[in-house]
Amino acid sequence: MFKINENYLKLPGSYLFSTIGKKVQKFTEENPDKKIIRLGIGDVTLPLAPVVVKALHGAVDEMGVKETFKGYAPDLGYEFLRRTIVDNDYKARGADIAIDEIFISDGAKSDSGNIQEIFAVNNKITVCDPVYPVYIDSNAMAGRTGDYIPDKERWSNVIYMPCTKKTNFAPELPKETPDVIYLCYPNNPTGSTITKEELQKWVDYANKVGAVIIYDAAYEAYISEENVPHTIYECEGAKTCAIEIRSFSKNAGFTGTRLGFTVVPKELKCGEVSLNSLWARRHGTKFNGAPYITQVAGAAIYSAEGKKQIKEQIAYYMKNAEIIREGLKAAGYSISGGVNAPYIWMETPKKMSSWDFFDYLLTKANVVGTPGSGFGPSGEGYFRLTAFGTYENTLEAIERIKKL
């Protein structure tokens, strides 16, 4: 008789955003006259940029003609895209990354979830708390996190690094030595970021203790301040300890188009074995390349006109972030984030729980956000709003919250 992967059964409850969805649906059914504004899930609202639309049309035409039709893409991605990424995202920032260290994928969520496969099951991971749930859940499914302890809302075999107001929303180096360190900057969900000097400390630490950093830089394009690293490879020694995950979802609105990439340096080794070769093997065995048309579209955002259009989209969302930030501040809320990231992290008023505040905001202001506790126990007492709504809705949502 076949047996299932019992690790799946250890996963607690349903996914955060499906719980939110159900609550919102119930409220809408009971209050059909109320206009709900959603600033919860991190999904973009602006249409694809004109350069992207044009590139997609062009690539579709190529696929419709025998002479230019493309079958299977190269496993690791087309060289035209990988070269563009190397030149723009790495060389231009002084980071020496080679083309064969770039792996094109169907998005950062897949890569974030799959990357743990190349590590041993008995490796111990450390994550920030609160955290993007995929890092933990994918490790839990692989049996790497021990058991879930409902009372503590934590897994028995994970090193948690609390990121609260007390730590200035930054993790401290863990006391227990981890094997794999997940870092996400600019951070989802807190919107916080890290200076180059601070990140260098993590790189030095990882190299010293022999840990690998999985560096999720999906929100890199939202960095607005100086001295905030755009890639971990700006730090010295990062190539021997860090994997970087990048996305086209939030900088170019590809959430429904799907494209991302992961950088695995050849110098990153366990004994004689390069993690680059392991990831190449995984990519070659369980993935069949990202679509040609999507890769052409991805490359288009690196053209001069593409960069301009993408910058405008990001400016649009960051204007929303400013509205939320300044509006909440004016209303007396304690907030952080929203400067180098499209997320604003607020303290709930009057020590309300995250979910109580969710219900309060939904019923009183008809605004949907995300309860901080959904991202981990240290998120309790916090709440996330995103800048990905429309300008008009964002403005109205904040006006409503101000009136509460």
Added chain:
Amino acid sequence: MFKINENYLKLPGSYLFSTIGKKVQKFTEENPDKKIIRLGIGDVTLPLAPVVVKALHGAVDEMGVKETFKGYAPDLGYEFLRRTIVDNDYKARGADIAIDEIFISDGAKSDSGNIQEIFAVNNKITVCDPVYPVYIDSNAMAGRTGDYIPDKERWSNVIYMPCTKKTNFAPELPKETPDVIYLCYPNNPTGSTITKEELQKWVDYANKVGAVIIYDAAYEAYISEENVPHTIYECEGAKTCAIEIRSFSKNAGFTGTRLGFTVVPKELKCGEVSLNSLWARRHGTKFNGAPYITQVAGAAIYSAEGKKQIKEQIAYYMKNAEIIREGLKAAGYSISGGVNAPYIWMETPKKMSSWDFFDYLLTKANVVGTPGSGFGPSGEGYFRLTAFGTYENTLEAIERIKKL
């Protein structure tokens, strides 16, 4: 110090098709005047059908306008596509599959590789020999296959079912009871197929011993004969023992566009746990949906005009299959397949090894095929040719082989 997944190190050598690629490259460099014809890899050559091109353009336009822009797709796929699949691929064939049993993905290779994750590591798999390498490799990476024994070209903990001329290229029910049974019909690489009665025996067997069948039906559209099941759910009892994997790659030329789906019936259970819920959890955690534009394109092939165009493409390739089949027969070769599948499986002449025949065909006829031994030890002495080339090249390749 972090440790790697050591199962990866057990994987033998490089991927079959990269070895072939290197051999062909070397020959081309040394013989720049020779015109190579590639009938090796199973990649399509016809451009996307006009309905698909039109659907893609339309969907791209939607993505370029605020009012119709789409962000994250539903994890399991858009309902318009899942409903179309249910109606056309299942209801129309008398198979009672529900919409929430269909999971849209970025292709059958990802699904074939990932499906093993929902099973326990100590489950024992059985595969045909020869076999599509992804089934074994993905299980090997998960530590489910024991050790690789180079002498035998086999893994110590896999039940192999030889499919040779002696067995009429069909597997026999294994003597040792497996937990997970991989079946692929129409078969890659042998091009053989199975009758409904024969498949019913497998379904009955799986239900009896408590095994799960992973049924890869990627080549379903190539079935030309009566009494060959298009889906395993035509068999009674299949919903309590079978998962079916389907592809848009070979029926609609999506190898470079990427779309597939997997059917996991809710009745398929281990104790109280439905595999449907486990696969939904995997999909929701490590995948973020197939692109909207691709799903619209996929739905287009089910329109009346779409069906017509796709049928023409398949007829084009099956004409090639006939040319190969009849040409090789006329030249005295012993062949099978090519009737319900785009693959022709030939015995090498004069008991040549598969790789010797590969070299012989490459150097004497400048034709590239795939050595049968690359698909498993029982493929030794066989050779695969594909019908996915152009008509002109296929004709010329067979003329050259005839003259040898």
